[in-house]
Amino acid sequence: MNVILKIAKTHLLSKPKQTLVAMLGVTFGIGMFIMMISLMTGLNNFTEDLTKIASADIRIYKDVTEPRATLLDRIRPEGLNLVHHVKPKNESDKIRNARQIADLLRQDPEVIGVAPRLTSQVFYNFGPVKLNGSVAGVDILEEDKLFDLHSKIKAGSLAALKTTSNGLIIGSGLAKKLSAQVGDLLMVTTPQGVIYTMKVVGIFQLGLGEIDNVRSYANLATVQKLLGKDASYITDLNLKITNYREAKAKAQTIQAAYGNKAEDWETANSTLLAGAIIRDIMTYSVSITLLIVAGFGIYNILNMTIYSKMKDIAILKATGFAAKDVTGIFLTQSLIIGLIGSLMGLVVGFVFSLLLAQVPFDGGELLALDSLPINFDTKYYIIGIVFGVLTTAVAGWMPSRKAGKIDPIEIIRGI
Amino acid sequence: MSTCNILLKTQGITKYFHDPETFQVLKGIDIEVHKGEFLSLIGKSGSGKSTLLYLLSTMDMDFEGKLEINGEELTGKSPDYLARFRSEHIGFVFQFHFLLPEFTALENVMIPALKLGKYSEEVIRQKAMEKLDLLGIADQAKKASSRLSGGQQQRVAIARALINDPLLIMGDEPTGNLDSVNSKIVFDTFRKLTRDLGQTIITVTHDDDFAAKTDRIIEMKDGKIIS
Numbered sequence: 001m002n003v004i005l006k007i008a009k010t011h012l013l014s015k016p017k018q019t020l021v022a023m024l025g026v027t028f029g030i031g032m033f034i035m036m037i038s039l040m041t042g043l044n045n046f047t048e049d050l051t052k053i054a055s056a057d058i059r060i061y062k063d064v065t066e067p068r069a070t071l072l073d074r075i076r077p078e079g080l081n082l083v084h085h086v087k088p089k090n091e092s093d094k095i096r097n098a099r100q101i102a103d104l105l106r107q108d109p110e111v112i113g114v115a116p117r118l119t120s121q122v123f124y125n126f127g128p129v130k131l132n133g134s135v136a137g138v139d140i141l142e143e144d145k146l147f148d149l150h151s152k153i154k155a156g157s158l159a160a161l162k163t164t165s166n167g168l169i170i171g172s173g174l175a176k177k178l179s180a181q182v183g184d185l186l187m188v189t190t191p192q193g194v195i196y197t198m199k200v201v202g203i204f205q206l207g208l209g210e211i212d213n214v215r216s217y218a219n220l221a222t223v224q225k226l227l228g229k230d231a232s233y234i235t236d237l238n239l240k241i242t243n244y245r246e247a248k249a250k251a252q253t254i255q256a257a258y259g260n261k262a263e264d265w266e267t268a269n270s271t272l273l274a275g276a277i278i279r280d281i282m283t284y285s286v287s288i289t290l291l292i293v294a295g296f297g298i299y300n301i302l303n304m305t306i307y308s309k310m311k312d313i314a315i316l317k318a319t320g321f322a323a324k325d326v327t328g329i330f331l332t333q334s335l336i337i338g339l340i341g342s343l344m345g346l347v348v349g350f351v352f353s354l355l356l357a358q359v360p361f362d363g364g365e366l367l368a369l370d371s372l373p374i375n376f377d378t379k380y381y382i383i384g385i386v387f388g389v390l391t392t393a394v395a396g397w398m399p400s401r402k403a404g405k406i407d408p409i410e411i412i413r414g415i
Numbered sequence: 416m417s418t419c420n421i422l423l424k425t426q427g428i429t430k431y432f433h434d435p436e437t438f439q440v441l442k443g444i445d446i447e448v449h450k451g452e453f454l455s456l457i458g459k460s461g462s463g464k465s466t467l468l469y470l471l472s473t474m475d476m477d478f479e480g481k482l483e484i485n486g487e488e489l490t491g492k493s494p495d496y497l498a499r500f501r502s503e504h505i506g507f508v509f510q511f512h513f514l515l516p517e518f519t520a521l522e523n524v525m526i527p528a529l530k531l532g533k534y535s536e537e538v539i540r541q542k543a544m545e546k547l548d549l550l551g552i553a554d555q556a557k558k559a560s561s562r563l564s565g566g567q568q569q570r571v572a573i574a575r576a577l578i579n580d581p582l583l584i585m586g587d588e589p590t591g592n593l594d595s596v597n598s599k600i601v602f603d604t605f606r607k608l609t610r611d612l613g614q615t616i617i618t619v620t621h622d623d624d625f626a627a628k629t630d631r632i633i634e635m636k637d638g639k640i641i642s
Binding site for chain 2: 006011311316317320321409
């Protein structure tokens with residue numbers, strides 16, 4: 001064994017209590033870090049998953065409320081024009097050439113799926129009660145590719161919608177309110193007053209109350225008929241892309257290319273996702289604080305060790321150990337404390353995360369969640385150990401360097 | 416002893432202490448030490464003999480003049496080079512034994528050799544046992560060094576000084592802290608090393624009886640050699 005390592009090991013083992021205390025400092029810091037980051041990223045992922053249920057990576061639609069140039073601006077572009085209360089034009093929110101755009105987008109290698117959609121507000125008639133809701137006209141197979149609908153079906157099937165022109169797949173919350181089952185007939189009223197009889201062919205549950213309670217899926221053609229529109233009338237194109245993290249940039253290029261508004265999922269859900277950043281900041285600041293405290297602990301203990309080992313250092317230097325060897329001995333001790341402490345911290349963090357994952361958590365009506373969402377990503381365990389070792393290395397560096405600089409003659413003659 | 420066998424040579428070594436005020440400790444020291452010589456440096460406290468010893472040992476290189484060991488000029492070399500040089504060629508015995516208390520006697524002897532890394536651990540262990548045997552304490556090899564008696568500890572320290580087969584052993588009052596029995600053992604060991612093994616030893620001592628029995632005495636006073 002390397003002599004430096006051997007001396008470092010002997011020093012550590014000769015004061016087991018002190019070594020253990022130093023290690024526990026690191027263990028506590030890293031354990032807390034793992035626990036917090038597992039919970040926080042678990043929550044972040046959960047919110048992200050929720051938003052992914054509700055929104056596609058990129059949604060293309062026509063933004064009719066976008067501020068537009070007034071007539072005055074067009075006539076006198078050089079003038080200082082002031083027009084109050086500009087009202088939006090009576091425009092159709094149809095995407096022009098939606099099917100062609102969809103076909104073009106499908107050729108893009110970064111695009112996995114494009115699902116056209118036409119949404120209409122409707123009333124579901126249930127006896128004398130009218131329930132407010134919406135019906136989304138979709139190509140159900142494309143929609144399935146984007147939102148993984150087949151795994152969310154509680155009763156009936158997706159394929160049945162293809163074969164039933166007036167078929168309807170309704171949300172589980174809606175089904176409960178209407179006490180509807182697969183095979184039942186439902187009366188649907190559009191804002192224009194058209195009443196239509198639909199047949200329930202399936203029930204889905206996304207786990208998000210605000211959707212399950214109001215939405216139903218129908219064939220695109222059926223909804224077009226319901227609204228009295230032609231077969232090219234599509235208001236939304238939902239896109240799934242290969243890397244949803246890059247949705248923002250992709251949305252911008254699509255918007256520039258096709259002229260329609262393209263909105264990425266992050267922008268659409270910015271309020272939900274804002275919490276994620278705050279949680280990250282909290283996690284890292286608490287963990288770093290804990291690690292700095294552990295670092296000071298190591299700094300102190302090492303300083304004390306070096307002080308009590310002055311004689312040993314002098315003798316090592318007299319017998320041919322260079323300054324860097326002496327520094328190495330103490331830095332090694334600090335790194336061993338850091339490494340073992342961090343490893344124990346990972347175990348502690350993992351055990352506590354496992355326990356946290358058992359904690360019951362009631363998401364209420366809104367969320368299908370029964371215990372705290374915990375993330376067990378190995379990435380954070382690697383960050384943890386790197387953090388731990390780095391902190392101890394920094395904390396150990398100064399006292400170790402000081403030990404290397406000790407003048408042996410002063411010590412030897414001073415006695 | 417032939418004059419061509421010069422192991423250590425100094426030329427005009429002069430040293431100042433600057434703290435608390437500038438004070439000249441050594442004034443132009445010229446000495447030559449021959450191979451296999453058992454030399455003692457004596458003088459009153461403050462005569463500069465210990466300071467000179469530490470200069471000769473290369474631990475303190477803050478001086479004017481020239482130091483040559485084994486034909487190699489050492490002034491101006493880097494601290495790391497000197498550490499390596501000490502490890503290879505110089506063994507130390509101090510007034511207080513200065514063993515590493517957490518290690519056994521054997522390990523204490525082995526550490527400088529492990530650091531030098533010339534031989535495998537097995538060979539070093541064997542050599543260390545030989546040295547301990549030479550000093551008559553092989554039976555104490557496995558004991559923690561802190562549990563040995565003062566005399567035994569000093570002998571372990573001598574074994575440690577010998578482990579790398581140094582050109583030169585330096586002693587800073589090696590018997591200063593020992594009773595007469597142990598002092599005699601240490602002296603006899605040194606005597607044996609110089610006479611039988613051709614080892615060169617320079618030692619600072621206060622003990623006139625000890626000095627009287629060595630090959631040569633250098634007496635210092637006020638930073639100068641007086642005899």
